[in-house]
Amino acid sequence: MREIEETLESKGIRPTAMRILIYKYMVEKEIALALTDIENAFIKSDRTTLYRTLKTFEENGIVHQIDDGTGTAKYAICEEHCNCELEQDLHLHFHCNSCDETVCLTEHKIPHINLPEGYKAKDVNLVVKGICDKCSGQ
Amino acid sequence: MREIEETLESKGIRPTAMRILIYKYMVEKEIALALTDIENAFIKSDRTTLYRTLKTFEENGIVHQIDDGTGTAKYAICEEHCNCELEQDLHLHFHCNSCDETVCLTEHKIPHINLPEGYKAKDVNLVVKGICDKCSGQ
DNA sequence: AAGTAGGTGCAACAGAAGTGCAATTATTGA
């Protein structure tokens, strides 16, 4: 608990009760969560608060936003030394069509992409869809 | 004009005036278009018609849908022998942060991705964001 | 020409994202 507070403070944001709870929840869940998911977990709180909390987390490098192609933005806790903004740190995301969960495959880096003349890459997003290990095993 | 009619018919859909116009427009534009873009180009027509036309086109392999991370779905005409549904034919998409246009880089195939044990890939989506050749040249 | 299937337009709705403002809570400094 204290740990979470320190984490938040070290990233330069104030560790309010709400933020600590949301952070804790996201760490425990391990999968990428949509605003709606968090909303359902914290029905007592307002959607706007959760929304802005996620934005704050994102701006301060606590979570990164994932676009897994489902149309709704998802968020996942950044790894220890996650440099989401740097190309070499980008990992791929896997979305399971069966259980509908999205996970970060952090050990799988995105290979370097050769672009045509004149194109400059700033950001790469790679999403693989299919069946995850949990669902394929059954 | 006759050509377009034949193309549509060969894919099994009726070449109505509306469909021919939309198809022509998309071919000429060359970039991936959102429903809103097409809506603005055909203000006389209804959004629903355009929406359903795109759906029909998509179902019949005339266009493919692109998720370029902007949050709104885009559509682009399929190439001659575009097998959008097959993994080996998947090409990458480039979204320019400057002019906000998305293009298909059809000659750039997505490299094969090795997934962890138990994961089965069905679909891969790779979007590179940055500055396109037109914008970087100025 | 009548019947039927497909196409189009209008209205309306759902869900996500985002904004403005007022109320509350936390922090700071006299």
Place this chain on the structure above:
DNA sequence: TCAATAATTGCACTTCTGTTGCACCTACTT
């Protein structure tokens, strides 16, 4: 300590995209 100030939260509302239902029209079939 306590007022002033800044940050956070909750509520109401708007916008945008995607989607569906229904009525009407158009085109093909027989």
